[in-house]
Amino acid sequence: MPEEVNFIRHGIAPRPLAASRDLSLPVYVQASPARVRKRGEMLVIQTEEAGETTARLIDTSHLVLIGVVDVTAPVLHELMRREIPVSWYSGSGWFLDHTIGTGHRNVELRTAQYRASFDPAFCLRLARGLVASKLRNCRTLVRRNTREDTPPEATLGGLRRAARAVSEARNLGELLGVEGNGAAIYFASLGAMLRGGDGNGRELPRFEFENRNRRPATDPVNAMLSFAYAMLVRELTATLAAVGFDPYRGFYHQPRYGRPALALDMMEPFRPILGDSVVITAINNGEVKPGDFIRAGQACALSPLGRKKMIAALERRLAHEIAHPLFGYRLSYRRLLEVQVRLLGRHLMGEIPEFPVVEPR
Numbered sequence: 062m063p064e065e066v067n068f069i070r071h072g073i074a075p076r077p078l079a080a081s082r083d084l085s086l087p088v089y090v091q092a093s094p095a096r097v098r099k100r101g102e103m104l105v106i107q108t109e110e111a112g113e114t115t116a117r118l119i120d121t122s123h124l125v126l127i128g129v130v131d132v133t134a135p136v137l138h139e140l141m142r143r144e145i146p147v148s149w150y151s152g153s154g155w156f157l158d159h160t161i162g163t164g165h166r167n168v169e170l171r172t173a174q175y176r177a178s179f180d181p182a183f184c185l186r187l188a189r190g191l192v193a194s195k196l197r198n199c200r201t202l203v204r205r206n207t208r209e210d211t212p213p214e215a216t217l218g219g220l221r222r223a224a225r226a227v228s229e230a231r232n233l234g235e236l237l238g239v240e241g242n243g244a245a246i247y248f249a250s251l252g253a254m255l256r257g258g259d260g261n262g263r264e265l266p267r268f269e270f271e272n273r274n275r276r277p278a279t280d281p282v283n284a285m286l287s288f289a290y291a292m293l294v295r296e297l298t299a300t301l302a303a304v305g306f307d308p309y310r311g312f313y314h315q316p317r318y319g320r321p322a323l324a325l326d327m328m329e330p331f332r333p334i335l336g337d338s339v340v341i342t343a344i345n346n347g348e349v350k351p352g353d354f355i356r357a358g359q360a361c362a363l364s365p366l367g368r369k370k371m372i373a374a375l376e377r378r379l380a381h382e383i384a385h386p387l388f389g390y391r392l393s394y395r396r397l398l399e400v401q402v403r404l405l406g407r408h409l410m411g412e413i414p415e416f417p418v419v420e421p422r
Contacts, residue, residue, distance in 0.1 A: 093128035167305030
């Protein structure tokens with residue numbers, strides 16, 4: 062990060078350093094019931110249906126457990142020793158918590174985080190930047206995915222005005238209202254981004270979307286959105302903890318028992334370009350189908366096969382490389398999340414005056 066800090070403070074372009082590529086990937090276990098145990102340098106996943114599957118520890122960056130999955134003590138000890146986090150989800154995909162070793166020992170960073178979190182002016186200033194960036198990224202997603210010859214000016218104009226109104230919010234309550242108005246405009250146009258064909262004349266099943274709802278989601282699109290957001294919360298919670306933050310002490314999302322408020326803060330600008338974009342792509346290319354869902358009363362949730370498809374789509378998106386809009390070099394979205402978390406730390410420590418946001422074109 063010294064290269065990036067010098068660029069922000071003094072305008073010195075980052076040198077094109079060649080960092081080694083991390084080839085390790087998350088291991089997802091969603092078969093229920095299942096058991097994860099250790100055999101030498103391997104993780105052994107045992108299920109009733111698929112039998113036994115293995116994954117090398119050296120290739121594992123994260124262990125994600127969905128539903129009723131048992132993990133042996135030797136597995137947990139080895140993962141904590143290697144600083145590989147374990148994330149726990151309910152069977153319906155609700156993010157519960159994560160397990161790590163002793164974690165990062167950067168006490169100064171957490172002290173700066175706690176101090177800033179009690180400063181209303183700082184919280185409002187940082188939250189304004191996050192919300193404005195989110196609304197502008199929503200606008201970009203609408204432009205990219207509109208099915209009309211001309212982008213819907215009413216939607217784009219509404220999002221533009223909402224992003225400008227962010228600077229006029231005098232407190233977090235008013236900012237929440239501005240964000241809510243912008244979200245209503247954005248989600249009113251989301252259904253129009255879902256296509257009924259793949260562009261080659263092949264008809265695909267239609268997915269209808271009227272409005273955003275959750276806890277529980279009542280339709281397939283909302284179920285996919287909730288699952289994608291839960292996956293992103295897990296990714297950011299682990300990244301924040303690895304850098305040295307307390308993921309539960311936020312600036313925009315206020316602390317509440319069991320809620321990773323800082324992870325939710327950092328996720329705001331990435332909801333459209335990672336979560337929503339993955340859902341739109343998975344639907345429009347026919348990857349997820351109406352049969353990939355389970356209904357119980359008014360609730361709708363992804364089936365195990367549907368979750369598997371969504372996980373694959375999200376992992377592809379996180380591995381996708383883009384040119385950093387500020388620094389110019391190419392990096393994956395997963396690496397971009399870490400860069401943003403580290404830049405937040407530099408901002409809290411006073412090394413850079415402003416926290417830079419990411420807004421792809």
